[in-house]
Amino acid sequence: MQLQRVGSFIEFGQKCQKNGATATFDGIAFPGKQTPDLVVDAITVIGVKDLDFAGEFVRFVRGCDEMEISSQKLYAWWD
Secondary structure (H helix, E strand, O other): OEEEOHHHHHHHHHHHHHOOOEEEEEEEEEOOOOOOEEEEEEEEEEOOOOHHHHHHHHHHOOOOOEEEEOOOEEEEEOO
């Protein structure tokens, strides 16, 4: 599971949009706490046209348990 600031996922999603891609995050948000947290189990990015962006994805999901990178999608998940 990925623990990061909620804002970092929003920023990454915005970068995906700017690059013509769509990001989907699967996980759980904990908004009721003083400091909201987000636990992400998987990230899927579809529509990547720039291979440099694939490198940015790899940096963003560092520490994931597994990753798939293809011309169709970028996918990372945590067990």
